[in-house]
Amino acid sequence: MNYQELANPGVFNQPIYVPGKSLQTVAHEYGLSINSIDKLASNENPFGASPFAYHSMKKALEGIQLYPDSDCTALKQEISKIFDLGSDQIIVGNGSNEIIELLGHVFLRPGTEVVLGSYSFIVYRLVANLFGATVIDVPMDDFKHDLGAMLEAITENTRIVFVASPNNPTGLANSKAEINEFVKHMPEHVILCFDEAYAEYQVSAPNLVPFIGRGKKIICLRTFSKIYGLGGIRLGYGYGNSNLISLLNRVRQPFNVNTIAQAGGIGALKDNSFIEYCRKKNEVGRKVLVDGLSLMGIEVYGGSANFVFAKIGDGQKVFQSLQSEGLIIRPLNNYGLPEFIRITIGTAEQNQRLLSLIQAYR
Ligand SMILES: Cc1ncc(COP(=O)(O)O)c(C=O)c1O
Structure with missing residues (x-):
């Protein structure tokens, strides 16, 4: 008997969760230095830990x-x-x-x-x-x-x-x-x-x-x-x-x-001031991304979390293009949304970089 036959039947219906690539993997694959990569893919906090x-x-x-x-x-x-x-x-x-x-x-x-x-x-x-x-x-x-x-x-x-x-x-x-x-x-x-x-x-x-x-x-x-x-x-x-x-x-x-x-x-x-700081910065960053993407004619939803959701065309292509430049976002084909991307709201510099790269892509 092989492993296939031994495994529980449900295992084969299980979709596989595809996490964003780590900084190390992207650096290695594209010959980039880790410090030059921005990850706006997994809704992490761009301001670090409390x-x-x-x-x-x-x-x-x-x-x-x-x-x-x-x-x-x-x-x-x-x-x-x-x-x-x-x-x-x-x-x-x-x-x-x-x-x-x-x-x-x-x-x-x-x-x-x-x-x-x-x-x-x-x-x-x-x-x-x-x-x-x-x-x-x-x-x-x-x-x-x-x-x-x-x-x-x-x-x-x-x-x-x-x-x-x-x-x-x-x-x-x-x-x-x-x-x-x-x-x-x-x-x-x-x-x-x-x-x-x-x-x-x-x-x-x-x-x-x-x-x-x-x-x-x-x-x-x-x-x-x-x-x-x-x-x-x-x-x-x-x-x-x-x-x-x-x-x-x-x-x-x-x-x-x-x-x-x-x-x-x-x-x-107990770190109220850090939380307040991040919340405020996130609000400012959301406006920058929503205004910037809207100006490019992109349909964007600012929402109320630490990311924005945007209809970009071929999400996978945009993702690949930005990733090769060292900026990682999240394509959403595995959510059945191939025309959309999700972008974590970053620091002021990261948000500007994202906007410049999308502008250049278009
Ligand atoms: C809606 C939602 N729920 C739960 C989680 C999982 O969070 P945790 O890192 O605590 O497992 C996430 C992570 O992205 C999320 O977006």
Whole structure:
């Protein structure tokens, strides 16, 4: 028997996640120096990591001979202060991606259904496939979630509905009123996974804590990979009803979050001035990119995250051309959007470079 025959059948239906290339790979492939490359492909923070997080992580190196605190006690205490929740309502993961997978472990199997937006974060789809659940795709004609259609798509087999606010890769978010209305109508047998990976960039993000308090089946996800600038340590968390969190805890690996990451998270959450600085710079950068691309006649959606979404023609070609010059953006063919690209909002210099390269390409 070969490996093909030995593997679980679902493995062959599993789409492969294609991450952006690393700086090292691009430098090697195009004969460029690493310092000359700008990566605006993965919605990382162009201003680096939170300095508070950096110092906490350095200090934490002193204790790395020991296993981490499997319960992330101190980090959960910090998170609980933000949302006024108990520690039993919080779970910490190796990136918020891990928590999406834990949801699959607990709630998905063949015969169950997952409702998601057709242009929503690809990991929802990967996890649904992994557990043999059926994906019910709801069109996103104006590039944000059609929440009414999502409600209509729910059947008795639906277990999870994923809504990202703002959505990746389109950057658009539904209004607070739309989201509140949606949550009110969520049936009792369905879990809403409300993904807030970019919420810190919003002027005022929706707040689902009151619904959680009233017993609605919701898990909200946050990540340290974006505004906190900590994509490399893999850290995210979820908050929701304590019964839901306790089920997720049953299926997670012990010690899933390492000591350095826990320390980094604690530092980052206290670093208000860094967060404020990044948020403001991001707003300015968004305007520069939206104005600059619009002036070139490109249809661009500024959204409310740390990236813009633009209709450029042949996205893959633009991506290749910019990459050969040492600027990496994200083509979106694997999202079924071959005419679009996603550009992370960079530093002032990176944004100008992006505009010049696109201008030259056209
Ligand atoms: C909408 C959304 N959710 C979740 C994630 C995953 O974040 P993490 O790095 O915490 O796994 C991302 C990362 O790009 C994202 O865009």
